Amino acid sequence: MTYPDYIYELCHVTYDMWNKGWDEYNGGNVSYRLTKEEASSIEADFAGTSYTYYAENRKEVEVLDVPEHIQGEYLLITASGSHFRTLCLQPHVDTGIIQLTPKGYQVVAGFVTGKRPTSEIFMHVLAHAARLKVDTNHRVVIHNHATNIVIYSLLDEVTSESLTLDLWSVLTESIVVFHDGIAVLPWEVPGTKLIGEDTARELETHRLVVWSKHGVLSTGRNYQDGFGLIETADKAAHIALELKRVSGKSLYENNVLSKSDLKKVCDVLGVEGKYLNDETIISQS
Ligand code: 2HA
Numbered sequence: 097m098t099y100p101d102y103i104y105e106l107c108h109v110t111y112d113m114w115n116k117g118w119d120e121y122n123g124g125n126v127s128y129r130l131t132k133e134e135a136s137s138i139e140a141d142f143a144g145t146s147y148t149y150y151a152e153n154r155k156e157v158e159v160l161d162v163p164e165h166i167q168g169e170y171l172l173i174t175a176s177g178s179h180f181r182t183l184c185l186q187p188h189v190d191t192g193i194i195q196l197t198p199k200g201y202q203v204v205a206g207f208v209t210g211k212r213p214t215s216e217i218f219m220h221v222l223a224h225a226a227r228l229k230v231d232t233n234h235r236v237v238i239h240n241h242a243t244n245i246v247i248y249s250l251l252d253e254v255t256s257e258s259l260t261l262d263l264w265s266v267l268t269e270s271i272v273v274f275h276d277g278i279a280v281l282p283w284e285v286p287g288t289k290l291i292g293e294d295t296a297r298e299l300e301t302h303r304l305v306v307w308s309k310h311g312v313l314s315t316g317r318n319y320q321d322g323f324g325l326i327e328t329a330d331k332a333a334h335i336a337l338e339l340k341r342v343s344g345k346s347l348y349e350n351n352v353l354s355k356s357d358l359k360k361v362c363d364v365l366g367v368e369g370k371y372l373n374d375e376t377i378i379s380q381s
């Protein structure tokens with residue numbers, strides 16, 4: 097029994113995130129937008145696997161007004177109540193493929209015990225819609241509770257500007273990996289349409305969004321892109337926290353990268369770094 101690659105890759109990424117401590121119990125959710133080719137061979141690809149393919153009588157589950165340009169797209173999505181520690185053992189139970197309709201979705205395969213897509217379905221649908229507008233190769237949306245980023249948002253009130261500059265200034269690779277910066281949303285109730293809409297708005301200009309006092313969300317062209325963005329931001333948050341703890345000083349009293357250092361990296365990359373044109377010293381925190 098073999099699965100299509102996008103199932104194996106989802107198994108790997110969910111297990112790796114659990115292993116990192118980012119997805120305790122039923123925390124986190126992931127979705128992947130199938131290519132046209134993958135979508136055209138779902139029935140054949142899952143024949144003989146533990147997934148059920150629902151050929152007929154698919155009911156439309158009404159959830160939200162799905163933006164027109166993503167109606168008809170197929171998403172592999174994790175289930176509400178799935179545990180990333182064990183998802184690999186039963187992907188047919190903990191994931192399913194849905195096709196987006198004008199008002200929601202139809203289940204095409206998987207969810208064999210009747211589980212439903214993640215409680216963050218609003219965000220996943222709206223996030224795919226937002227990123228597809230800026231990148232036709234966009235495919236993956238990942239949400240988890242990356243520990244150091246959560247700690248960071250609990251210590252101080254962070255903003256998109258303050259968090260982006262903090263994380264860029266402690267790890268040279270940060271600005272290379274997320275030169276578009278990190279958007280920060282204030283704390284909001286999870287699983288709501290509002291958090292989905294607010295996230296989607298930020299995704300028009302960022303690939304990475306922090307949900308203060310909750311977690312982080314990344315998007316990318318493949319699972320590795322999405323995982324790597326969070327891995328890099330979480331590593332930088334860890335360094336910043338340790339730097340403050342070890343030195344006993346505020347971040348910018350340490351020997352961190354300056355705005356002019358960061359601009360030099362942007363010049364090499366040929367990108368315009370956000371927030372770097374103001375010459376004032378980076379805000380103290
Ligand atoms: O999947 O992480 O935000 C559970 C959550 C909700």
Ligand code: ZN
Nearest residue numbers: 123124240311
């Ligand atoms: Zn969450």
